[in-house]
Amino acid sequence: xxSDDTALRHNALVYESKDEYLARAVPFLxxxxxxxxxxxxxxxxxxxxxMREALGSEAARVTFVxxxxxxTRPARTLAAYHKVYVEQLxxxxxxxxxxxxxxxxxxxxxxxxxxxxxxxxxSFGHLPAWVLxxxxxxxxxxxxxxxxxxxxxxxVAGHGWDSSxxxxxxxxxxxxxxxxxxxxxxxxxxxxxxxxxxxxxxLARELAAAKISEAQSLDLLLAATEIANNAMQHGGxxxxxxxxxxxxxxxxxxxxxxxxxxxxxxxxxxxVPASGSPGS
Numbered sequence: 001x002x003s004d005d006t007a008l009r010h011n012a013l014v015y016e017s018k019d020e021y022l023a024r025a026v027p028f029l030x031x032x033x034x035x036x037x038x039x040x041x042x043x044x045x046x047x048x049x050x051m052r053e054a055l056g057s058e059a060a061r062v063t064f065v066x067x068x069x070x071x072t073r074p075a076r077t078l079a080a081y082h083k084v085y086v087e088q089l090x091x092x093x094x095x096x097x098x099x100x101x102x103x104x105x106x107x108x109x110x111x112x113x114x115x116x117x118x119x120x121x122x123s124f125g126h127l128p129a130w131v132l133x134x135x136x137x138x139x140x141x142x143x144x145x146x147x148x149x150x151x152x153x154x155x156v157a158g159h160g161w162d163s164s165x166x167x168x169x170x171x172x173x174x175x176x177x178x179x180x181x182x183x184x185x186x187x188x189x190x191x192x193x194x195x196x197x198x199x200x201x202x203l204a205r206e207l208a209a210a211k212i213s214e215a216q217s218l219d220l221l222l223a224a225t226e227i228a229n230n231a232m233q234h235g236g237x238x239x240x241x242x243x244x245x246x247x248x249x250x251x252x253x254x255x256x257x258x259x260x261x262x263x264x265x266x267x268x269x270x271x272v273p274a275s276g277s278p279g280s
Contacts, residue, residue: 015137040064041063095130119174153167203220
């Protein structure tokens with residue numbers, strides 16, 4: 001069941017053991033394969049090996065995705081899944097996927113990944129897909145499990161399928177989870193002609209001058225372009241862009257003229273490690 005009037009069905013599986021995971025995931029995928037749907041399994045390398053063995057001959061009809069290093073930033077993870085699903089939907093009219101969700105040990109990041117699940121409902125709502133996000137209940141912190149029920153309209157846990165009475169509208173949930181950005185000192189405005197292309201060119205010069213690596217510059221340019229396009233298509237355009245170094249990172253902060261319909265605020269901020277800092 002989709003969370004609203006969308007093509008997507010975005011549900012979750014909370015499992016207590018590998019046997020329970022396989023008992024739910026394998027029949028789910030095989031039913032789709034028998035109906036002519038595409039099938040995708042996203043898991044760590046051991047999880048993929050386990051699923052290949054359990055699926056037997058049907059494994060040849062499944063796309064396997066190693067997510068060992070995929071859950072770094074929500075935007076990157078969403079983009080990676082979107083690429084996989086779009087490629088599969090070029091081959092089949094619909095698809096089913098079982099995606100094992102990874103998360104880090106830092107409690108400060110747990111809300112970020114709950115927000116990722118909420119954004120998934122909006123970002124993938126147009127795709128004819130049935131996605132089952134799987135969570136290992138052993139060792140998964142309670143706040144993350146609570147987020148599972150808040151971001152999936154149906155959850156498989158214990159005895160079977162349950163409709164979640166804690167499910168929240170994705171836009172409302174994202175607004176609730178996302179704090180207003182704290183003011184940063186040391187940023188300066190840069191001139192641009194209000195268009196995404198002009199902003200990208202000016203930002204590229206700033207990144208080169210700051211000696212940001214090519215890979216990290218590309219990440220920031222893609223994010224800034226998406227922000228600018230969203231502001232122009234759904235709001236009043238970009239009012240101001242500021243860049244500079246703050247807290248060991250190179251930061252780009254954009255302020256829209258009005259709040260875009262699909263955004264949580266008028267302000268957007270992206271950053272990458274500054275030259276010479278850890279991870280640069």
